[in-house]
Amino acid sequence: MPSVCFYFQVHQPFRLRHYTVFDRSGSYFDDFKNGGICRKVAAKCYLPTNRLLLETIRRFEGRFRVAYSITGVLLEQLERYAPEVLSTFHALAQTGCVEFLAETYYHSLSFLYSPAEFVEQIRLHVETIERLFGQRPRVFRNTELIYNNALARTIDAMDQFDAILTEGADHILGHRNANFVYRPPDTQHLRLLLKNYSLSDDIAFRFSNQHWKEFPLTADKFAGWINSVNGNGHVVNLFMDYETFGEHQWEETGIFQFLSHLPEAVLRHPDNNFLTPRQVVETYPAMDVVDVPHLISWADTERDLSAWLGNPMQSGALHEVYRLERFIKQLGDETLLADWRRLQTSDHFYYMCTKYFADGDVHKYFNPYDSPYDSYINYMNVLDHLKRRCNLLAAERAAQTHPTAQHV
Amino acid sequence: MLGWEFPPFISGGLGTACFGLTKAMNQLGVDVTFVLPKCVDPSLATHVRLLTPGALASSSSTQAPASGLEHVTIRTVDSLLDPYGRPSEYRQRLEAILHEKERKHRISAEHGRDVLAAFEAGGLGSFPAVEHYGGDMFAEVQRYAREAVRLAMECDFDVVHAHDWMTYPAGIAVAAVTGRPLIVHVHSTEFDRSGEHVNQGIYDIERRGMHAADRVIAVSHLTRNIILTHYGVTGQKVEVVYNGVEREGRARTPYVPTPIRREEKIVLFLGRITMQKGPEYFLMAAKKVLEEIENVKFVMAGSGDMMERSIHLAAEMGIGHKVLFTGFLRGEDVQRVYQMADLYVMPSVSEPFGIAPLEALNHDVPVLISKQSGVSEVLTHVLKVDFWDVVEMANKIIAVLKYPPLQMTLREHGNFEVRRLRWSDAAQRCLSVYEDVCVRV
Numbered sequence: 001m002p003s004v005c006f007y008f009q010v011h012q013p014f015r016l017r018h019y020t021v022f023d024r025s026g027s028y029f030d031d032f033k034n035g036g037i038c039r040k041v042a043a044k045c046y047l048p049t050n051r052l053l054l055e056t057i058r059r060f061e062g063r064f065r066v067a068y069s070i071t072g073v074l075l076e077q078l079e080r081y082a083p084e085v086l087s088t089f090h091a092l093a094q095t096g097c098v099e100f101l102a103e104t105y106y107h108s109l110s111f112l113y114s115p116a117e118f119v120e121q122i123r124l125h126v127e128t129i130e131r132l133f134g135q136r137p138r139v140f141r142n143t144e145l146i147y148n149n150a151l152a153r154t155i156d157a158m159d160q161f162d163a164i165l166t167e168g169a170d171h172i173l174g175h176r177n178a179n180f181v182y183r184p185p186d187t188q189h190l191r192l193l194l195k196n197y198s199l200s201d202d203i204a205f206r207f208s209n210q211h212w213k214e215f216p217l218t219a220d221k222f223a224g225w226i227n228s229v230n231g232n233g234h235v236v237n238l239f240m241d242y243e244t245f246g247e248h249q250w251e252e253t254g255i256f257q258f259l260s261h262l263p264e265a266v267l268r269h270p271d272n273n274f275l276t277p278r279q280v281v282e283t284y285p286a287m288d289v290v291d292v293p294h295l296i297s298w299a300d301t302e303r304d305l306s307a308w309l310g311n312p313m314q315s316g317a318l319h320e321v322y323r324l325e326r327f328i329k330q331l332g333d334e335t336l337l338a339d340w341r342r343l344q345t346s347d348h349f350y351y352m353c354t355k356y357f358a359d360g361d362v363h364k365y366f367n368p369y370d371s372p373y374d375s376y377i378n379y380m381n382v383l384d385h386l387k388r389r390c391n392l393l394a395a396e397r398a399a400q401t402h403p404t405a406q407h408v
Numbered sequence: 409m410l411g412w413e414f415p416p417f418i419s420g421g422l423g424t425a426c427f428g429l430t431k432a433m434n435q436l437g438v439d440v441t442f443v444l445p446k447c448v449d450p451s452l453a454t455h456v457r458l459l460t461p462g463a464l465a466s467s468s469s470t471q472a473p474a475s476g477l478e479h480v481t482i483r484t485v486d487s488l489l490d491p492y493g494r495p496s497e498y499r500q501r502l503e504a505i506l507h508e509k510e511r512k513h514r515i516s517a518e519h520g521r522d523v524l525a526a527f528e529a530g531g532l533g534s535f536p537a538v539e540h541y542g543g544d545m546f547a548e549v550q551r552y553a554r555e556a557v558r559l560a561m562e563c564d565f566d567v568v569h570a571h572d573w574m575t576y577p578a579g580i581a582v583a584a585v586t587g588r589p590l591i592v593h594v595h596s597t598e599f600d601r602s603g604e605h606v607n608q609g610i611y612d613i614e615r616r617g618m619h620a621a622d623r624v625i626a627v628s629h630l631t632r633n634i635i636l637t638h639y640g641v642t643g644q645k646v647e648v649v650y651n652g653v654e655r656e657g658r659a660r661t662p663y664v665p666t667p668i669r670r671e672e673k674i675v676l677f678l679g680r681i682t683m684q685k686g687p688e689y690f691l692m693a694a695k696k697v698l699e700e701i702e703n704v705k706f707v708m709a710g711s712g713d714m715m716e717r718s719i720h721l722a723a724e725m726g727i728g729h730k731v732l733f734t735g736f737l738r739g740e741d742v743q744r745v746y747q748m749a750d751l752y753v754m755p756s757v758s759e760p761f762g763i764a765p766l767e768a769l770n771h772d773v774p775v776l777i778s779k780q781s782g783v784s785e786v787l788t789h790v791l792k793v794d795f796w797d798v799v800e801m802a803n804k805i806i807a808v809l810k811y812p813p814l815q816m817t818l819r820e821h822g823n824f825e826v827r828r829l830r831w832s833d834a835a836q837r838c839l840s841v842y843e844d845v846c847v848r849v
């Protein structure tokens with residue numbers, strides 16, 4: 001003890017193209033930009049990191065393990081723009097040391113607006129992962145680690161998951177720390193794994209920060225911090241975006257050397273090991289119940305939903321897109337359904353965030369738009385057109401069932 | 409301070425800026441002697457809050473403490489100059505004044521024409537009633553400089569601060585005579601006002617002023633770039649000091665919905681209708697908007713040399729019934745038009761700063777501005793567009809009218825943001841420029 005549990009979030013949204021109110025085309029997504037970004041991130045992050053981890057897993061003969069959650073929308077894009085990345089993920093799956101997690105296929109906020117849609121998207125994702133990587137996910141993580149008791153109940157009711165990952169936010173833990181397994185209230189089997197945000201963010205955000213007092217961060221130093229958890233925790237959950245390696249932290253910062261030396265440094269202490277989330281819940285007992293009545297997430301310092309729901313534009317847009325659900329599902333048109341679901345990806349709403357906008361911070365880095373207002377306008381124009389298509393189809397259908405209506 | 413327009417004689421942003429800055433300096437306890445040409449044309453009067461004009465009513469070049477501005481002394485020089493004037497307009501105004509004088513003094517028409525002819529030849533008139541005014545704008549600028557020097561000899565100050573080109577010669581002269589450092593404040597350049605059809609005489613004066621100055625203050629980085637590239641001033645000399653906006657102190661007039669508002673949205677253009685302000689782009693965008701939605705009216709408030717052309721253009725486009733021209737608005741009318749507006753659009757082709765959008769935000773009106781404006785450097789919670797991109801402009805106008813959450817968010821954040829742009833900060837920055845040059849000299 002402690003065990004180190006790595007989970008990487010792998011995701012890219014289908015970004016919208018510039019779409020004015022005068023546009024009449026049904027193609028909403030910017031294939032050129034999405035392809036370009038996908039290939040760029042593949043070259044800088046996915047391919048080199050996959051290669052590095054594959055080597056490391058082989059070198060340690062099963063003692064190094066990691067977990068991934070790869071969104072359905074990214075898998076679709078990889079298939080189209082960078083299929084070689086899929087084959088390296090497949091190779092990682094074959095090692096037996098890699099676990100794949102379940103989430104909403106479209107990286108959506110559906111839990112907040114439609115439980116039915118939420119469950120459908122999880123099913124879709126589980127099937128896709130099983131088809132591509134030959135394993136059925138047993139651990140769930142929600143978009144942006146958004147979580148509360150109600151979510152735990154919904155997941156429990158699906159009766160196919162052992163655990164949920166979420167943020168180890170201070171205000172839900174109180175005097176406790178994130179380095180144990182917990183469980184939600186009112187459930188029997190389900191377990192909670194909480195992110196150790198301090199150690200996770202040391203790698204994900206602070207690694208290359210020269211003003212940080214711990215700079216430069218070496219594998220040995222970090223392993224020392226892991227060792228110090230010994231006696232006061234079972235597991236250190238290091239949850240982060242996969243793009244940390246090579247994309248957020250560039251190759252020049254030495255992030256790859258850090259990653260390649262870390263397993264050795266951690267395993268040097270005989271009590272330490274690496275486990276995947278499912279192994280963690282099989283190994284350690286739940287120590288306590290963690291009650292989370294209000295929604296939390298892993299975003300910003302607030303650890304709340306304000307990055308997606310902080311202003312009237314965001315709540316308005318979300319409300320509008322989920323209002324279409326019944327209509328779209330009644331129509332049963334596959335293309336419309338897929339377009340509608342791609343519009344649910346949380347990134348679209350993140351781009352509309354006005355929080356910190358004036359200060360030009362991390363939000364800006366991930367934002368393809370000049371301003372949150374531009375992104376809202378674009379999104380609403382697309383949504384408007386999608387509605388138009390639905391109405392058109394409904395009218396056509398009506399005309400077919402009552403042919404005379406055409407002549408009236 | 410050698411300036412332009414002071415309430416109640418304000419016709420545009422320059423006067424607002426001079427007033428705001430001076431007031432803030434007064435609050436910082438700086439003694440300011442403000443020299444301004446006394447406008448004789450009453451049609452130039454203001455749409456901005458009126459101060460007691462009593463101080464200005466007194467005769468030329470009398471010292472008068474301004475009310476509410478205890479550290480400020482206002483001194484006026486009789487002059488026909490107005491800050492947005494062109495040489496040809498100056499000529500017209502001079503003729504109009506002469507006409508008036510002729511009538512008053514019952515002088516024969518022939519005699520008057522003779523005087524005019526004399527001016528044309530370049531000589532200064534010896535005719536008693538008109539001896540105060542120079543024969544053309546440039547001569548008048550020189551005469552204003554002489555007057556300013558005469559005034560300067562009577563008072564004591566540490567720095568000469570001149571606002572825009574017409575006061576540069578005066579600034580240079582005063583600085584030379586008194587040995588004080590000169591700061592020129594560039595609120596706009598000839599390139600902003602005239603595009604590429606630059607008046608060489610004005611350009612020369614601007615250039616001379618900037619080069620003679622110890623420091624140049626630009627109202628935005630946009631303007632700073634023009635100063636560096638078109639006027640060849642070295643970068644170290646040019647500081648950027650953004651303008652501010654005055655929060656309306658008085659309670660807002662209660663909002664009374666007018667019948668027009670019930671059915672129709674209103675998109676507002678408010679400013680001088682001149683080439684610089686891009687009225688034709690506004691109309692082209694309006695045309696595009698009307699292709700998509702019906703219930704909207706476009707209001708063009710202001711006057712200017714392109715007003716007539718704009719009216720014709722609207723008619724030619726077939727949108728004449730949807731575009732209203734109000735002429736120059738003042739006082740309560742401005743308040744009212746802001747209250748009616750759903751969106752304020754400033755499609756300026758070249759705008760050194762642009763105070764009007766700040767005023768719109770102050771009135772809770774969302775704002776769409778061109779990226780070719782200095783104010784877009786300081787505002788983030790507004791919509792921005794390239795002035796030539798009328799399709800995008802129309803796209804954004806429609807979005808504001810169609811999606812209420814957008815209007816709501818813009819209004820909330822914009823109004824909050826505009827509170828951070830204060831004249832006191834601008835005055836503080838000017839002060840540090842002063843301190844800098846005073847130490848150096």
